[in-house]
Amino acid sequence: MGKFAGTWQRTKVEGAEAFFKALNAPEDKLKRAAAAELTSVVKSDGKEIELTRTYTLAGESKSATTKVTVGAESEINGPLGGTHKVTVEADGDAVVCKTTDGAMSIRFEIVGEELVETFSAKGNTFKRWHKRA
Numbered sequence: 001m002g003k004f005a006g007t008w009q010r011t012k013v014e015g016a017e018a019f020f021k022a023l024n025a026p027e028d029k030l031k032r033a034a035a036a037e038l039t040s041v042v043k044s045d046g047k048e049i050e051l052t053r054t055y056t057l058a059g060e061s062k063s064a065t066t067k068v069t070v071g072a073e074s075e076i077n078g079p080l081g082g083t084h085k086v087t088v089e090a091d092g093d094a095v096v097c098k099t100t101d102g103a104m105s106i107r108f109e110i111v112g113e114e115l116v117e118t119f120s121a122k123g124n125t126f127k128r129w130h131k132r133a
Helices: 016-022 027-035
Strands: 006-014 036-046 048-057 060-069 074-076 083-091 096-099 104-111 113-121 124-132
Touching: 016 027, 016 113, 016 124, 027 048, 036 124, 060 083, 083 104
Parallel strands: none
Antiparallel strands: 006 036, 006 124, 036 048, 048 060, 060 074, 074 083, 083 096, 096 104, 104 113, 113 124
16 A cells, blocks of 8 residues: 555546536535645655645635555545545555445546545545656
8 A cells, every 4th residue: 555655636527517517516526626736745655645635725724634554444535524434444455444324435546656645425426646756
């Protein structure tokens, strides 16, 4: 899990609009998130993973930190800011979080030199790519 460690900057997204509309996200929140710079800092020590996301827009920053343990149930901050109970499992070199109610899954993996996050819920998929900062 150590290959996720480091500082990452979002480079592109795919499927955000349909994904977040299916989750009834407020339009203004979607616009702010799309316009903001997103930096993610990942720390990993074996099965423990800590993820701090910082959104910066117009000189103001907002950060949230989530800690999970691979092989255990954990609580995460979801893409709309709510908290969700998830099971966290390794899938080869990827990490997969699935909400305990089965409503959403998130897959983290390194593809080439990029960190790719794939969120799936309500029949929609949202992907976010990051490069090392």
